[in-house]
Amino acid sequence: MACAFLHRLVASVPTISTTIAGPAATTACNFGRGKNVRMFASAAGTVASAVTAQEALSKYEELAKNLREIDALEGISGLLGWDEQTMLPSGSAPARAFHKAALAGVLHEKKTNPSLDVLLPVLASPNVLELLPSPEARANVRLAHKEWELQKKKSKEMTAREAALEGRGYAAWVSAREKDEFHHGFLPVLQDIVALKKEVATATRPGWDTYDANLDLFEPGMTVRRLTEIFGALKTDLVPLLQQIMASSRYQTQDKDRPPAFQGGPQWDVNIQAQLSREVSEALGFDYTLGRIDTSVHPFTGGSHPTDVRITTRYSQEKWLEGISGTVHEVGHGLYEQGRNPEQRDLPASRALSMGGLSPEDFYRHVNRVQPDLIRVEADEVTYPLHIILRFELEQALLDGSLAPADLPHAWNAKMKSLLNVEVVKSGEGREGGREGGNAKGCLQDVHWAVGALGYFPSYTLGAMMAAQLWVSAERAIPSLSAEIGRGNFQKLREWLRREVHVRGSVFTSMDELLRTVTGEPLNPEYFVMYLKRKYGELYSMEEGGKEEL
Amino acid sequence: MACAFLHRLVASVPTISTTIAGPAATTACNFGRGKNVRMFASAAGTVASAVTAQEALSKYEELAKNLREIDALEGISGLLGWDEQTMLPSGSAPARAFHKAALAGVLHEKKTNPSLDVLLPVLASPNVLELLPSPEARANVRLAHKEWELQKKKSKEMTAREAALEGRGYAAWVSAREKDEFHHGFLPVLQDIVALKKEVATATRPGWDTYDANLDLFEPGMTVRRLTEIFGALKTDLVPLLQQIMASSRYQTQDKDRPPAFQGGPQWDVNIQAQLSREVSEALGFDYTLGRIDTSVHPFTGGSHPTDVRITTRYSQEKWLEGISGTVHEVGHGLYEQGRNPEQRDLPASRALSMGGLSPEDFYRHVNRVQPDLIRVEADEVTYPLHIILRFELEQALLDGSLAPADLPHAWNAKMKSLLNVEVVKSGEGREGGREGGNAKGCLQDVHWAVGALGYFPSYTLGAMMAAQLWVSAERAIPSLSAEIGRGNFQKLREWLRREVHVRGSVFTSMDELLRTVTGEPLNPEYFVMYLKRKYGELYSMEEGGKEEL
Known part of the structure; x- marks a missing residue:
């Protein structure tokens, strides 16, 4: 039973994605890390005259000393981010925002310090670059050079302002979500965030589309144009699949009139959930001598990678799936980060886990029940990408100015209706078929925009x-x-992932290049669609012969 | 009963000292803070020519901008220290040491940055200083000037080495104490620490006695000479008092043959202890919207003061007094730090607290039982100062070279015998009258030397x-x-302490100056001796008429 449970759980819930796909997901979720910024390749200058291999190596070592100091300070920044979401006393937030701004200012100084002006143009010139002894060294120079070019276009003041606004945004979001109050508490910060993101994009990527500039921070090389194609194709496949599912006799006879998945389901003791999370994460290979697990309002992976990886999740007695799926999702990030470290070790065999009365089949059906609803992190695999597409379309509109932040709640609700056919109804309105929500369950449900992460959501579905x-x-x-x-x-x-994906880090310049090396082709959305069609075809008996033996 | 309990508990356990005496104690215990260094006044240079009040103010504002950035980075350093002792995964310690070293390097750069070379000599000159509008502004200039003079004498490399060694020392201590192993795991680090402290003292205070140079970091203006007088007088009073107590009929008939205070006492549930700690700390006025309480191997006050004050304690079922007394002690630091903030608010009335079967009188006698024993933090008020004097004498010898670190265990045990008449006996040796100890209960019991805090212990008894x-x-x-x-x-x-002590911060240059202002005279050890004689005279019925009504 334990095996079946683990198999079903891990092979079926949406969160499998990041357990398998490290890099996109990792880039996507590490708010706390402070070094999300990676740049796309562009032609390097040709500055150097004759440089010997010995001179190149000595310059590289000088650069590496700088990079190690920067990495240490970014590790500290990651810890501050983790602490803010797990430990910080509520009244201490303003001071923390000031501290983060000070550290961001120091990081900016370090990333633009004059010795880099001397080192980087020489090292990044193609004839010097090829003198370096390893692909890792060459990748370090390339990435440092891109980061340096980007940072030079930002002022220290702008960097510090960004960091402070992130702290202010997080605190405002926690409070606004709790009170379900969009306009007074949250709107002014959101306006500042959108304005600042535009300002930063204009300064650092003159001539770029604003959304592309933001997207590139989380998914190097990805563009609105390509995403629109990918997501367009996905929508074309998903919408009929969802309709088919909802028209199936199983859905009509068994699912339709049952309460939503989190109502009336089994209630789990929070301590037992925490123990389960610990056991599952250990079975998946998360190393607790180099990491820890805590709780936070929004689950995330933070800390100082790869030597101190801190994942979080959140538990509730009713929404018991959130705790374990949050853990599995974040463990995916955690394994990727810990996989950057060459250390390998055997892991304890997984232990039998009880499920409290549900048969494996019931459990499998329960966690995979398709149900259009309000909350992204509670969504099944079929409706989840539609939540992402909704956000993708709205954040584009915020950045190109066609949607004013003040109109976000209305636009959100309209899109919930058009994409998911879910009506958001305020408490007490009780419209037929509507879901009781308000903004706390609408545009305030996620932390991302509050901390300035516009252009981030697509990574989930890319992952x-x-x-x-x-x-x-x-x-x-x-x-x-x-x-x-x-x-x-x-x-x-895990070993295959470490070898093929995790240890490769940022040696490649884009997701497509990595995928081409590992799978033989660039990102091909067909695999995902095939997976969904097969799995949900079986679950809802929509195809012949597809009944999985359970 | 609750009132009596609180009264007895707080008015009688050794930890009352820091609840009342903030500054010395605070300086003494904030390892995690990262800015223990305060300097003694020395003659300021006279650089400035004619400077107007407006110019002075504008220069001061430029300085203040620098100081605020430094303070923010020190706040971050404080958080790293707290995290290291409460949250850090065991395998992450080496990376953390590197991170701390990087931040210490940055702090050194900020404290010696060229703009200070221009600002400070002008601002600190007496004729410019007097143009500044407030005593706080003048104190900020004075302290910044002293710190700048000290930092300029240290290299960035030396600063980073100090920070890294502190991390290494802490990790080595935790492991050595656990294994009760001095020579292999701990001795090499201790040797490095003693050598580095000498090196730093020589560089920063040329011509000073090495111990004075270290002592001055924790207790500005204090010297070996004055401490030797103070502690000499104390020893003269304490040794006969202890003998009197041990000769009293109460001790002979009731205390002598009972097991030590922590054996056979009531056993307390750790969760209930934690709840008690929370309630007592709230009753004492600790503000949890600007702080938190956690557990660590050695209790401390860390975090980013005054807006994020993190106290820790440790609980054990047997040594239940340690948890609550650790809390009360650290709350003393916490109140001092929070008192730096002008914010005032009313606090909830204290709630009735049950004591699990002991009468208030029994409890009072129990926590105040005099018993020479091995562990400083478990000691009663009479023997506690002798533990401090022991450390004071040994750390002097380590720094003047008359005691080699390798001989520390032997010297420690010899002094335990001569000062406290306690024989340290290794497990299984079973000597008559000896206490089973070994180094874990001897020279490895405290964290201080492991993190480089030599010259620190005297502050406890000064407090x-x-x-x-x-x-x-x-x-x-x-x-x-x-x-x-x-x-x-x-x-x-608390209000009296805030007004008279806490808000004054470092406006004064020494403990004596502060005490003279608040109490009318410099430090006078007689008050402490009188307090001990009266209290323990009553407890052990050694004086007439002294029976306190209980």
Whole structure:
């Protein structure tokens, strides 16, 4: 039973995506890390005259000394971010915002310090670059050079303002969400954030589309144009799939009139959930001597990577799936970060886990029940991408000015209706078929925009797509993979991921380049769509012969 | 009962000292703060020519901008220290040491940045200083000038080395104490620490006695010479007092053959202890919207003061007194730090607290039982100062080279015998009258030397002395004070301390100057001795008429 449970749980809930697809997801979720910014390749200058290999190496070592100091300060910035969301006393937030701004200012100084003006143009010139001894060294120079070019276009003041606004935004969001109050508490900060993101994009990427400039911070090389194609195709497949599911006899006879998945489901003791999270994360290979797990309002992976990886989740007695799925999701980030470290070690065999009365089949059906609803992090795999597409379309509009921040609640609710056919109804309005929400369950539900992460949401669904594509390659490489996971053993998968994905870090310049190397082709959304069609076809008996043996 | 309990507990355990005496104690215990260094006044240079009041103010504002940035970075350093002792995964310590070193390097750069070379000599010249509008502004200039002079004598490399060694020392201490192993794990670090402290003292205070140079970091203006007088007088009073107590009929008939205070005492549930700590700290006025309480191996006050004050304690079921007394002690620091903030607010009345079967009189006698033993933090008020004197004498010898670090365990045990008549016996040796110890209960019991805090221990007993002296002034100012505390109400005392002590911060240059202003005389150890003689005379029925009504 334990094996089946682990198999079903991990192989089926939406959060599998990041357990498999590290890099996109990792870039996407590490608010706390402070170094999300990676740049796209552009032609390097040609400054150097004759430089010997010995001179190049000595310059590289001088650069590396600078980079190590910057990395240490970014590790500290990551810890501050983690602490802010897990430990900080409520009254201490304003001082923390000031501290973060001071550190961001120091980081800016370090990233633009005059010795880099001397080192980087020389090292990044193609003839010097090729003298360096390893692909990692060359990637370090390339990334440092791009970051340096970007930082030079920002003032220290702008950097500090960004950091302070992030802290202010987070505090305002926590309070606004709690009170379900958009206009007074949150709107002024959101306006400042949108304005600042435009200002930063104009300063750092003159001539770029504002949304592209923001997107590139989280997913190097991705553009609105390509995303619109990808998501357009996805919408074309998903909307009929969702309709088919909702028209299936199973949905009509069994799901339709049942209360939503989190109402009337089993109630789990929070302490037992925490223990389960710990056990599952250990079974998946998370190393607790180099990390920890805590709780926060919004689950995240923070800390100082890769040596101090701090994941969080949140528990509730009713929404018990959130705790474990948050853990599995964040463990995906955590494994990626810990995978950057060459250390390898064996992991304890997974232990039998009780499910409190549900049969594995019931449990599998329960966690995979398709149900259009309000909250992204509670969504099933079929409706989840529509939540992402909603955000993608709205954040584009915020940045190109066609949507004023003050109109966000209205636009959000309209899109919930058009994309998911979900009506957001305020408490007490009780409209037929509507879901009781308000902004706390609408545009205030997620933390991302509050901390300035516009252009971030697409990474979630890109991560799910990568996961589906990587899974096919992993199965090809390890024929016993499904059987191994059925026995609750994730070691072979983890080893494959470490070797093929995690250790490669940022040696590649884009997701497509990484995928081409690992799977033989750039991102292909078809794998994800095939996965959804097969799985939900079986679950809702919409195709012949597809009944999975349970 | 609750009132009596609170009264007895707080008015009698050793930890009262820091609840009353903030500054010495605060300087003494904030390892995590990262800005322990304060300097003694010395003649300021006379650089400035004619400077107008407007020019002086504008220069001061430029300085203040620098100081605020430095303070923010020190706040971050304080958070790193707190995290290291409460949250850090064990395998992450080496990376953390590197991060701390990087931040210490940045702080050194900021404290020696060229704009200070222009600003400080002008601002600190007496004719410019007097143009500044407030005593706080003048104190800021004075302190910044002294710190700048000190930092200029240190290299960035030396500063970073100090920070890294502190991290290494802490990790080595935790492990050595756990294994009770001095020579392999701990000795090499201790040797490095002693050597580095000498090196730093030589660089920063050429011509000073090494111990004086270290002592001055924790207690500005204090010297070995004065401490030797103070502690000599104390020893002269304490040794006979201890002998009298041990010869009293109460001790002979009731205490002598009972097991040590922590054996056979009531066993307290750790969760209930934590709740008690929370309630007592709130009753004492600790503000949890600007602070928090956690557990650590060695209790401390860290975080980013005054807006984010993090106290810790430690709980054990047997040594239940440690948890609450650790809390009360650290709350003393916490109140001092929070008192730096002008914010005032009313606090909830204290709630009835059950003591689990002991009568107030039994409890009072129990926590005040005199018993020479191995562990400083478990010691009663009479033997506690002898633990301090022991450390004072040994750290002097380590710094003047007359004691090699390798000989520390032997010297420690010899002094335990001569000062406290306690024989340290290794497990299984079972010598008559000896206490089972080993180094874990000997020279490895405290964290201080492991993190480089040599010259720190005297502050504890100086704090107790200040407390006794301040108490007399407070009683004079508030005739109802004892009665108020008897009712569990600490508000008047806290207000008096805020007004007379906490808000004054470092406007004065030494403890003596502060005490002279508040109590009318410099530190006078007689108050402490009088307090001990009266209290323990009553407890052990050694004087006439002294029986306190209980």
